[in-house]
Amino acid sequence: MKILVVGANGQIGKHLVSFIQETEGVTAKAMIRNDEQAAYFENLGAETVVVDLEKGIETIAIAAEDVDAIVFTAGSGPHTGKDKTIMVDLDGAVKTIEAAKKAGVKRFVMISSFDTRREAILSAPPSFAPYVAAKYYADEWLRQTELDYTIIHPGALTNNKGIGQVEVGVDLARGEVPREDVARVILACLENDATIGKEFQVIKGAKSVTEAIASI
C-alpha cells in the first residue's frame, strides 16, 4: 500500500513518513512544497513529489495517481495569517479531497482539529474561531463524499516524545497528545479498515494505539 502524505514536511507528517517506511507492506510518497524539503524523506527511502497546495486540483491528482490512500495533514496551524487558514486548512483540504476523487483513490485520512462541531466555532476564542471554521467546512466536505474516509480529531498537539498510548472517543475531555502518537494513530487507521466512515478524538491515554484503534 502506497500512501500519499499531504503536508509531509509538517511535524506529524515527518513522523508519519518515518513510521510508514519502518513498516512492512506500506510505503510513503511525501508531498512537499519544494525540493529543499526532499532530503529528509529520501534518507528514509520514501518517494517525494513537489506540489504547491495553493495551486490547482489537477497537480494534486497527478501526484495521487499511483497511491492507494491519502493522508491530509497539511495545516497552516492556528497561528498563521488568516488568509492561509482559508487557503490551506479549508481550500487545500477540499482540493486534496477532489484530487482523490479525480485520481480514483478511495481511502482518505483527514487530520482535523479536536472539536469541529458548529458549536465549537462559536465557543472558540475569537483568534482561534476562523481555524475551527476552516476545519469544520473541510470535514463537512469530506463527509459528503463517497470516499472511504477517517477523520481524526487530535487534542492539543505537543512535541513530547510519543508514548504509543492513547485514549480515543467521540466526546473526550480536552487533553494533550504528542504529534508522534498522532502519526502512529494515522498509520493504525490505514491498517484497519474498520475505521472507514468513522471519526474520533484522540488524546494521550492508557491503551496501546493498536488496541485503541481496534475499539473504534
Add this chain to the structure above:
Amino acid sequence: MKILVVGANGQIGKHLVSFIQETEGVTAKAMIRNDEQAAYFENLGAETVVVDLEKGIETIAIAAEDVDAIVFTAGSGPHTGKDKTIMVDLDGAVKTIEAAKKAGVKRFVMISSFDTRREAILSAPPSFAPYVAAKYYADEWLRQTELDYTIIHPGALTNNKGIGQVEVGVDLARGEVPREDVARVILACLENDATIGKEFQVIKGAKSVTEAIASI
C-alpha cells in the same frame, strides 16, 4: 411579502431597504448589528431586528420566523481582516442559509462575487483569493440546499448613482455596476420567481432592470 435583509446597514442593503419600502406589496425587515443602526431604517418605515451574524444560527432563525424571503448582502468586503472573511462571508452566509431552513423560509437571494468558480480562486490576486474562496464555499453550500435560491454575481461595485440599466449573463466580461442598481436587481429577482434556481452576473448595461431579469 416581507423580506429579511441580512447586512441591511451595508451600502447595497440600505438602497435595497429603501426600494422595498417604496414598492407596493413588499416590506423590509432590516437585520442590523446594533441599535445605533436602526434610525435610518425606521425613518423608511422598515422593521429592524438586531442580530450579530457572528453568533449562532438560532438567533438568525428567530429573526426570520415571520418573513417570506431572505436576502444575504452582508459582507466583510475583500479588504477586511481575513478572519472576518471566513467568519462573515463564509460562515455568516452559511448560518443564514441554515437559519432559513430552520425558519421554513424557502426564498433566498445571495449576493455573491462576480466570479466564484473554483478557477477564479486560483486566478485571483493573492490578497483577493481568500475572499473568492469564502464566496465559493458559501455559494456551493446554498446550491446543495432545497431552498428557492437566486445567486447574483455583481461586477465591480461602485457608489455611482444607479442608472437602472444593466446587462446580465453567465460569462460576462468584467465591468462595473453601481450598488444602487444591484439593489434594484435584487428586488426584481424577488418579484420574479423565474429567477429561482438560477444564478447570473450583472454589470451596468443597456437594458432596464425588469427587462434584464425577465431575460434570465
